[in-house]
Amino acid sequence: MSELNGLIEEHLAIFIGVIMFVVFMLLILMLSQLSKLKKLRRRYEMMMSGSGVENLESLLIDLKMQLDSMEDDHKQQRVILDSTVNKLHSVKGHVGLIRYNAFGERGSDLSFSVAIMDDHSDGVVLTSIYNRENSYIYAKSLEQGESKHALSTEEKEAITLAKQNM
Numbered sequence: 479m480s481e482l483n484g485l486i487e488e489h490l491a492i493f494i495g496v497i498m499f500v501v502f503m504l505l506i507l508m509l510s511q512l513s514k515l516k517k518l519r520r521r522y523e524m525m526m527s528g529s530g531v532e533n534l535e536s537l538l539i540d541l542k543m544q545l546d547s548m549e550d551d552h553k554q555q556r557v558i559l560d561s562t563v564n565k566l567h568s569v570k571g572h573v574g575l576i577r578y579n580a581f582g583e584r585g586s587d588l589s590f591s592v593a594i595m596d597d598h599s600d601g602v603v604l605t606s607i608y609n610r611e612n613s614y615i616y617a618k619s620l621e622q623g624e625s626k627h628a629l630s631t632e633e634k635e636a637i638t639l640a641k642q643n644m
Contacts, residue, residue: 574639
């Protein structure tokens with residue numbers, strides 16, 4: 479036992495020196511971490527200032543709720559937009575107009591054929607034949623650019639013009 483006591487007394491200065499070095503290193507590490515923590519707290523307080531929120535958790539929950547609400551609104555707007563685009567394809571917006579003289583050398587270009595069609599080439603052809611005494615108007619329905627009724631040359635030209643406007 480006395481040998482052990484002697485050994486400890488001989489190396490006691492070394493043990494105390496090593497322990498003091500470890501304590502000193504831990505103290506430096508702790509001060510470094512305190513400094514980083516202080517900077518982090520300062521940045522957190524600067525971020526949270528003016529937001530009217532006491533903690534970050536409630537802020538994140540509010541932001542998540544707002545994001546969910548915006549996503550729902552976006553889905554509703556997407557549905558409305560898709561239905562509007564589908565309706566636009568069925569709008570009769572493509573028009574072709576041909577004016578002509580129905581009776582050759584007499585009169586002027588007061589007769590006309592108008593083709594009004596949608597994106598699917600469905601629609602109507604209106605033809606007005608004008609002479610000095612009367613004016614006649616004819617309507618012929620169109621399905622995919624074709625009619626069940628016989629089409630005149632001018633009506634076919636009006637359909638071709640309307641298709642070119644697509």
